[in-house]
Amino acid sequence: MQLVLEKRAERSNTIALVSPLIAIGLTIVTMTILFAILGKNPLLALHAYFIAPLTDSYSLQEIAVKATPLVMIAIGLSLCYLANAWNIGAEGQFLIGAVAGSWIAVKTQGTDAGAWVLPAMFVLAAAAGALYALIPAICKVKFGASEILTSLMLVYVADLFLDYLVRGPWRDPHGFNFPTTAEFDPVATVPLLIEGGRLHLGSIIALLVVAAAAILLGRTIKGFEIRVVGAAPRAARFGGFNANQLIILTFAVSGALAGLAGIVEVAGPVGHLQPGISPGYGFTAIIVAFLGRLNPLGILIAGLFLALTFIGGEQAQIAMKIPLDVTKVFQGILLFYVLACDSLILYRFKLVFPNRQVARGTG
Amino acid sequence: MELVEAIILAVLAASTPLLIAATGELVTERAGVLNLGVEGMMIVGAACGFAGAWLTGSIFIGALFGIVAGMLMSLIFALMALGLAVNQVATGLALTILGVGLSGLIGAGFVGERITPAVHLYIPGLTDIPLIGRVLFGEDAFVYFSLALIVGVWWFLYRTRPGLILRACGDNHVSAHALGYPVLRIRTFAVMFGGACAGLAGAYLPLAYTPFFIPGMTAGRGWIALALVVFSSWRPGRLVVGAYLFGAVTILQLHAQGWGVGIPSQFMSALPYLATVIVLVLLSRARTGGSTAPAALGTVFVPDR
Numbered sequence: 016m017q018l019v020l021e022k023r024a025e026r027s028n029t030i031a032l033v034s035p036l037i038a039i040g041l042t043i044v045t046m047t048i049l050f051a052i053l054g055k056n057p058l059l060a061l062h063a064y065f066i067a068p069l070t071d072s073y074s075l076q077e078i079a080v081k082a083t084p085l086v087m088i089a090i091g092l093s094l095c096y097l098a099n100a101w102n103i104g105a106e107g108q109f110l111i112g113a114v115a116g117s118w119i120a121v122k123t124q125g126t127d128a129g130a131w132v133l134p135a136m137f138v139l140a141a142a143a144g145a146l147y148a149l150i151p152a153i154c155k156v157k158f159g160a161s162e163i164l165t166s167l168m169l170v171y172v173a174d175l176f177l178d179y180l181v182r183g184p185w186r187d188p189h190g191f192n193f194p195t196t197a198e199f200d201p202v203a204t205v206p207l208l209i210e211g212g213r214l215h216l217g218s219i220i221a222l223l224v225v226a227a228a229a230i231l232l233g234r235t236i237k238g239f240e241i242r243v244v245g246a247a248p249r250a251a252r253f254g255g256f257n258a259n260q261l262i263i264l265t266f267a268v269s270g271a272l273a274g275l276a277g278i279v280e281v282a283g284p285v286g287h288l289q290p291g292i293s294p295g296y297g298f299t300a301i302i303v304a305f306l307g308r309l310n311p312l313g314i315l316i317a318g319l320f321l322a323l324t325f326i327g328g329e330q331a332q333i334a335m336k337i338p339l340d341v342t343k344v345f346q347g348i349l350l351f352y353v354l355a356c357d358s359l360i361l362y363r364f365k366l367v368f369p370n371r372q373v374a375r376g377t378g
Numbered sequence: 379m380e381l382v383e384a385i386i387l388a389v390l391a392a393s394t395p396l397l398i399a400a401t402g403e404l405v406t407e408r409a410g411v412l413n414l415g416v417e418g419m420m421i422v423g424a425a426c427g428f429a430g431a432w433l434t435g436s437i438f439i440g441a442l443f444g445i446v447a448g449m450l451m452s453l454i455f456a457l458m459a460l461g462l463a464v465n466q467v468a469t470g471l472a473l474t475i476l477g478v479g480l481s482g483l484i485g486a487g488f489v490g491e492r493i494t495p496a497v498h499l500y501i502p503g504l505t506d507i508p509l510i511g512r513v514l515f516g517e518d519a520f521v522y523f524s525l526a527l528i529v530g531v532w533w534f535l536y537r538t539r540p541g542l543i544l545r546a547c548g549d550n551h552v553s554a555h556a557l558g559y560p561v562l563r564i565r566t567f568a569v570m571f572g573g574a575c576a577g578l579a580g581a582y583l584p585l586a587y588t589p590f591f592i593p594g595m596t597a598g599r600g601w602i603a604l605a606l607v608v609f610s611s612w613r614p615g616r617l618v619v620g621a622y623l624f625g626a627v628t629i630l631q632l633h634a635q636g637w638g639v640g641i642p643s644q645f646m647s648a649l650p651y652l653a654t655v656i657v658l659v660l661l662s663r664a665r666t667g668g669s670t671a672p673a674a675l676g677t678v679f680v681p682d683r
Contacts, residue, residue, distance in 0.1 A: 020463055020680050101467055154655070159662040163414065163467065164605045168651040171598050179644035298475055305468065340482030347476025351458060354469055358462040362680070 020362040027360050034356035035306055035317070041356075042349045049344065055335055063334050064327035064345075074330070076213040078322045080284055083217045084109070084276040084293075086318035088300035090228045091269030093309040097232075099245040100262040104151060104166030105273040106297025107173035108144040112274020113281040114177050115143030117288040120203035121185050121196055132202045136278050144274015145267040147173065152266035156259040162266075170297070178290050185288065195289035205283035217279035222315075224272060229311040241265060273297060294325070295343075302350045305357075321346065385629060386513050390521055391587055393625025395420075395579040397524045399603035400610070400617055401531055402575025407607055408535060409568030410548035411459065412676035414470025417600025418477025419451040419573050420580035425485035427581025428591040432488055437496045441520075441581050448577015449570050451477060456569045460562050463678045474600070482593045489591060496520060496586040518586045520578075525618075527575070532614035544568060548672035551679045561679055576600065598651065605654045609661055611670040627653045 043061065050057040068074040088105045095102040116136035123132050151166035178194070187197040208214040232238035244251040244258045251258060276296065285292050303321050307314030328342030399416055406413050426447035431440025451473060458469045496518040499505065504515040535541040544564055546554045551561045579599070584591040602624060610617035631646040 018461065022680065103471065150655075154659050154662075157663075158659045160655075160658040161605075161608060161662075164601060164608070165655045165658055167601050168598070168605070168654045171651040172648045175644040175648045179642050182644075183642060298471075301471055302475070338483055338486050340479050340486065343479025344476060344483055345479075347472060347479050350472040350475060351454070351469075354464045354472060355458060355462050358464050362463060 019365050019367050020358070021365050023361060023363055030356075030359045031308065034359060035308065035313070035353060038306070038349060038352035038356045039320070041352045042345065045348050045352075046341075046345055049341070050337070053337065053341075055337055060331055060335060060337060063331040063337075065323065067330050067334075068323055068326040073213070074326055076209070077326050078319060079218050080213050080215065081322035081325050082318040083215075083221045083283075084280050084296045085300050085303050085321055086221045086315055087217075087224050087276040087279070088269075088273045088297060089303035089307065089314045089318060090224050090311060091265075091272035092300055092304045093307070093311070093314055094228070094231075094241060094265040095269045096304060097245045097309050098241045098258075098261045098265045099248065100152070100155075100265050101163045102148060102151070102166050102266055102269050103163050103301070104148070104168075104170050104297070105269065105300055106293060106295065107166070107170035108147050108270040108273035109277040109280075109293055109297050110170075110173040110177050111147040112140035112144035112277030113288060113292055114173075114180060114277075115274065116140035116278030117185070117196060117199075117281055120199045120282065121288075123203065124197060124200055128200075128202060130202060132200075133205065133282065136203060136282060137275060140278035141271040141275045144277065145271040147274070148266045148270020149263065152263050156262055162262070174290075177288070177292075181289055187287075193289075196287045198287050199282055203282055204286065205279055213284065215279075215283045217276075217283050220275070220279065221318075225311045225315050228314075232311065237264075273300075299325075299346060302346050302353070305350060306353050383509055383512060385633060387516075388629045388632070389622060389625045390513070390517060391625075392628045393621045394521050394524045395582045395587070395599055396603050396606060396624055397618065397621035398520070398527060398582065399576045399579035399600060400606040400621060401524070401528050401614070402572035402579070403603055403607050404610065404612060404614065404617055405531055405535070405544070405575075406568050406572035407675055408548045408612060408672055409544050409565045410551055410672050410674040410677065410679070411565050411569055411572075412466045412470065413452070413455055413459070413473070413569060413572055414467060414604065415451065415455055415473025415477065415600075416470075416572070416576045416603050417596060417598065418474035419448045419576035420477075420600040420603075421481040421594070421596045422451055422477045422484070423448045423577030423580025424583050424595055425481040425488070425580075425591065426577070428488055428491075428493070428584035429484060430581075431493050431585055432491055435493075437493075437585050440493075440585050441578060444577040444581025444585075445574045446577065448573040448575070448580065450573075451577070452569045452573020455573070456566045460565055460569070460679075463680050465678070466676050478594070485591050485593055489593065492590050493585070495589040520582050520586050528614050528618055535614065545672070548674055551674045551677070555679075555681055562681065565679075576603075579603070602650060602654055605658055608671075609657055611661070612672060624650060624653065 047057040050060040068078060088109060092102055092105055116139055119132060119136045119139060150169060151162040154160040154165050155162040181194045181196060185196045187195055205215045205217055208216060240256045241261055243254065244256055244261050281288055281292055299321055303314055303317045307317035324342055324345055328339055331337040332339050399420055403416055423444035427440045427444030430443025431437050455469055455473050458464045459466045498516050498518050501515050505511045535545060543559050547561050547564050555561045580596060583595050606617060606620045609620040627650050631649045634646050
């Protein structure tokens with residue numbers, strides 16, 4: 016007996032819609048087994064992960080706060096992936112955006128700089144993220160260097176650069192030698208939406224980004240070009256679409272969004288620049304993009320779901336001493352199931368019995 | 379003189395995990411499969427390798443644990459990318475994300491523990507020869523194994539029939555299939571070989587390079603190994619040169635700090651990653667007359683019965 020794939024005549028749209036749900040279901044089954052192996056009560060653990068964070072307002076706000084960078088980065092990545100450009104280095108673009116934006120915050124610290132500071136930080140962060148993303152894009156287009164490897168190498172470089180700044184020139188002199196800048200001034204801080212809460216302006220920006228991407232992909236020629244270049248490169252060539260130009264464009268947009276997410280995170284929930292500002296947002300956003308089927312609305316939902324796993328993971332650690340790495344394992348398994356279920360959109364699984372295959376005389 | 383010897387020894391040690399992991403990936407890619415999960419397989423190999431050695435007190439069993447862990451990880455990849463025809467780039471990334479999590483989970487109980495690292499060869503007389511003695515006759519078993527491995531792979535790929543068939547699968551899976559070769563089975567074996575090598579390369583880090591385990595200790599070496607395969611133009615001979623060059627860059631970075639070069643340590647630490655980018659650009663640029671990559675690399679193959 017052998018499992019074989021048979022190509023469907025056309026994509027199955029039903030499965031395209033339900034496949035993320037099947038993937039989540041399978042992941043939860045797998046997690047139940049993993050919790051049992053770890054010697055934790057699976058029901059309590061699942062409750063801590065998926066239900067408990069939804070029951071109080073603080074956690075709900077926290078989920079939105081965590082989802083904000085994930086959604087912003089994933090929207091950019093989805094444009095790249097749709098155009099068949101593999102930006103894997105969003106984590107680095109996020110960090111560089113955070114660094115570039117923080118530069119203004121650090122330089123204006125303690126001066127009477129006005130309300131222009133925060134918008135300027137946003138613009139600079141987005142520009143820096145875009146420029147940083149353009150390095151692998153240009154290396155790809157001009158020299159044919161794999162954008163996967165170059166964009167990823169630049170993550171480590173960005174990480175070390177940030178580390179250098181906060182341990183060296185930007186270190187807070189009153190920070191007891193901790194590698195961090197001083198707390199940003201109020202003019203350099205993302206305003207909160209609810210007094211005394213955690214929800215901040217960044218979440219609104221993320222929603223605007225989702226809306227903009229939906230319009231771009233659904234209503235404009237550029238969006239159509241991006242989708243055609245990715246889905247049918249030959250057809251795109253005949254249509255006169257320039258694939259290289261789209262690699263540059265999608266990388267730049269993706270980098271700008273990741274950079275913006277970086278400064279929103281630093282000037283928002285974190286409040287100052289320090290190492291470890293990202294628990295791997297740039298990588299988790301890859302999962303968000305795929306789980307959301309590279310669709311803006313889907314990405315919004317997927318971002319909230321992945322944020323739930325972060326918050327749930329923290330709560331499960333506090334309540335049940337479940338290691339934080341379980342969240343990463345969970346996210347990895349989820350991505351596997353998402354990809355596996357995607358296979359069902361294009362292929363039908365069939366069980367074949369070898370003796371029949373021989374009888375047919377093919378091979 | 380002693381400094382030169384020390385540097386050569388350090389370069390060999392730093393190059394060995396790169397060489398082992400890249401050798402595995404070379405075979406995988408020669409069969410036409412792009413497995414970007416090397417970093418994930420390596421880091422799980424590091425955690426399992428340390429766990430095995432710590433529990434049994436044997437470096438050898440630790441290395442076996444690393445190999446098996448890497449192979450199990452690669453089987454997940456094979457199931458997805460070959461069995462279910464899922465995009466290889468995305469699957470490889472998923473493998474790395476999963477590996478980082480699993481490694482943290484497995485290794486959590488071992489952080490702070492120490493083991494006795496792999497012993498170095500000592501032949502009285504030979505090892506005592508100045509300069510070359512310790513370099514040639516004073517390494518740990520992993521270093522010698524890595525060299526035997528790459529020679530073995532070269533011989534297999536270019537001097538045996540199965541090696542020829544494996545390369546055929548990587549260059550034209552449709553023709554290989556038409557000739558009756560089981561393309562998917564051959565690719566699965568190639569992926570598993572790559573997994574075993576990555577697992578061993580990861581295990582090398584806590585078993586021989588440093589005697590302890592820390593989360594994230596592979597620090598991108600898996601990705602550098604992937605770049606090395608491109609650097610080598612998919613040829614074993616060049617792979618050895620590339621691995622030692624990169625090992626040298628890594629060590630240069632450590633020694634430059636010791637020599638008091640007035641450059642912040644983070645800039646020196648960024649060197650191997652920057653070198654990777656530059657090397658990728660230069661090589662891809664030199665290769666304007668067509669790529670030397672296996673022609674079917676990274677493409678999905680669903681046998682048409």
